[in-house]
Amino acid sequence: MAESQIRPTRLHPQSDHCGRVLRRPDRQKEGASGRRRARSTGLYFRGIIGEEQVGRVQRQPEEGEGREVRQPRYRGKQGLRLPPWLKTEIPIGKNFNRLKNTLRDLKLHTVCEEARCPNIGECWGGGEYATATATIMLMGDTCTRGCRFCSIKTARRPPPLDPDEPYNTAKAIAAWGLDYVVLTSVDRDDIADGGAAHFAKTVHNLKERESRILVECLTPDFRGDLAAVEKIALSGLDVYAHNVETVRELQRFVRDPRANFDQSLSVLKHSKKVKPTLLTKTSIMLGLGETDQQILDTLTELREAGVDCLTLGQYMQPTKRHLKVEEYVTPERFAHWEKVGNEMGFAYTASGPLVRSSYKAGEFFLKNLLKKRIAEVPVAE
Numbered sequence: 001m002a003e004s005q006i007r008p009t010r011l012h013p014q015s016d017h018c019g020r021v022l023r024r025p026d027r028q029k030e031g032a033s034g035r036r037r038a039r040s041t042g043l044y045f046r047g048i049i050g051e052e053q054v055g056r057v058q059r060q061p062e063e064g065e066g067r068e069v070r071q072p073r074y075r076g077k078q079g080l081r082l083p084p085w086l087k088t089e090i091p092i093g094k095n096f097n098r099l100k101n102t103l104r105d106l107k108l109h110t111v112c113e114e115a116r117c118p119n120i121g122e123c124w125g126g127g128e129y130a131t132a133t134a135t136i137m138l139m140g141d142t143c144t145r146g147c148r149f150c151s152i153k154t155a156r157r158p159p160p161l162d163p164d165e166p167y168n169t170a171k172a173i174a175a176w177g178l179d180y181v182v183l184t185s186v187d188r189d190d191i192a193d194g195g196a197a198h199f200a201k202t203v204h205n206l207k208e209r210e211s212r213i214l215v216e217c218l219t220p221d222f223r224g225d226l227a228a229v230e231k232i233a234l235s236g237l238d239v240y241a242h243n244v245e246t247v248r249e250l251q252r253f254v255r256d257p258r259a260n261f262d263q264s265l266s267v268l269k270h271s272k273k274v275k276p277t278l279l280t281k282t283s284i285m286l287g288l289g290e291t292d293q294q295i296l297d298t299l300t301e302l303r304e305a306g307v308d309c310l311t312l313g314q315y316m317q318p319t320k321r322h323l324k325v326e327e328y329v330t331p332e333r334f335a336h337w338e339k340v341g342n343e344m345g346f347a348y349t350a351s352g353p354l355v356r357s358s359y360k361a362g363e364f365f366l367k368n369l370l371k372k373r374i375a376e377v378p379v380a381e
Contacts, residue, residue: 082328083328083330086314086316086328086353086354135181135182135183135184135218136169136172136173136181136182136183136184137184137185137186138165138169138183138184138185138195138198138199138202139158139161139165139185139186139188139195139198139199140158140159140161140162140186141153141186142154142155142158142159142186143155143158143186143187143188144156144157144158144186144187144188144189144190145187145189145256145258145259146256147245147254147255147256147259148253148254148255148322148323149245149254149255149285149288149315149318149322149323150318150322151318151319151322152186156190157190158186158188158190161188161191161195161198165198165202166198166201166202166204166205167205169183169202169205169206170202170205170206170208170209171209173206173209173210173213174206174209174210174213178213179213179214180213180214180216181206181213181214181215181216182216182217182218182241183199183202183203183206183215183216183217183218183237184217184218184219185199185218185219185220186220187220187221187256188220189223189258193222193225193227193228193231194220194222194223194225194228195220196219196222196225196227196228196229196231196232197231199217199219199231199232199235200231200232200234200235203215203217203232203235203236203237204235204236207236214238214239215236215237215238215239216237216238216239216240216241216281217232217235217237217239217240217241218241218242218243219232219240219241219242219267220242221242221259221263221264221267222267223258223263224263224266224267226266226267226270229267229270229271229274230270230271230274232271233270233271233274233275233278234274234275237278238278238279239278239279239280239281239309240268240271240272240275240278240279240280240281241280241281241282241283241309242264242267242268242271242280242281242282243264243282243283243284244261244264244265244282244283244284244298244302245259245264245283245284245285246284246285246288246290247284247290247294247295247297247298248261248294248297248298248301249290249294250288250289250290250294253288253323254285254288254323261301264282265301265302265305268280268282268302268305268306268307269305269306272306279308279309279347280306280307280308280309281307281308281309281310281311282302282307282309282310282311283310283311283312283313283356284298284310284311284312284313285312285313285314285315286312286313286314286315286327286329286333286334286337287314287315287325287326287327287328287329288315288323288325288326289326289327295337296340299337299340299341299344300344303344303345303346307346308346308347309346309347309348309349309350310341310346310348310349310350310351311349311350311351311355311356312334312337312338312341312349312350312351312352312355313351313352313353313354313355313356314328314329314334314353314354314355328353329353331352331353334351334352334353334355335351335352337349337351338350338351338352
């Protein structure tokens with residue numbers, strides 16, 4: 001072959017004269033042990049040295065060379081540490097075990113378990129005022145919506161409703177000897193009325209068995225169907241609750257696209273319009289990135305809509321697939337919002353890191369009801 005026809009061999013830019021690829025010393029495979037060493041020396045982190053990195057070892061610039069800094073942080077997008085005020089004890093007690101066993105026997109569900117509520121032991125056990133409260137979840141454990149904060153199972157077409165559920169629920173609650181019960185449900189957009197008739201039937205059965213029990217219904221928005229809202233408002237319940245969940249500005253980011261702030265407000269307004277003596281209630285999660293002004297604006301709109309009762313609590317990320325916590329709000333800030341709520345004229349405002357929509361619902365309700373009754377008694381001359 002002529003010398004001019006010989007094609008030169010193309011070598012890798014980082015190869016020796018024999019074509020063997022060379023590896024730069026600074027790009028050697030570090031392996032698991034290498035990564036661990038890098039982390040321990042403060043060299044393994046994203047971003048520029050000296051820039052704040054939440055939840056990671058931080059290395060200082062030249063002046064503080066070799067000094068490692070670990071800072072406990074309660075705010076940020078990743079690596080958030082659980083603050084001490086959010087740690088709770090494992091639920092135990094006779095009343096707790098009795099409620100749990102009855103639920104299993106009658107194939108009933110509670111939002112306390114499905115939503116992994118941190119207060120389950122305190123509410124089921126009776127708490128400070130011995131007012132045992134449970135939140136029963138009707139219409140199964142599978143929802144047709146997918147809110148980004150909620151851990152309840154979802155499906156387009158959940159299993160059909162259990163026709164015996166209203167009877168079994170009333171039977172169980174009467175046997176427990178509860179003072180206050182919260183009936184809630186998953187969203188059932190696959191049913192014509194959203195399950196409103198099923199809801200109302202449960203309240204009727206319960207009041208027939210035990211009229212002294214105070215009943216709160218925490219309902220879906222029924223896609224804005226006010227006829228469905230009216231059906232439940234006139235069923236004999238004591239408190240009509242529906243959660244707006246977050247401030248107006250974060251609705252689309254936090255909730256399912258089929259839900260919105262105005263639709264939720266219309267549910268609360270209509271229930272009060274149908275039955276003016278009915279107490280209405282809603283709940284807001286904090287720690288999702290809302291501002292103080294947005295919280296204040298939301299509370300103002302709720303009060304203008306005639307909402308009587310308000311609860312504010314810390315959002316807790318149920319799994320890694322759900323929205324991250326943007327901030328762990330301190331107990332002091334929650335106390336501030338409770339004061340603001342009371343000053344705005346809410347009948348009661350429950351605000352705290354572990355407060356949930358149904359948290360100690362019976363205790364708060366009965367305590368305030370008792371205060372009102374005492375105030376109405378004429379002073380003896």
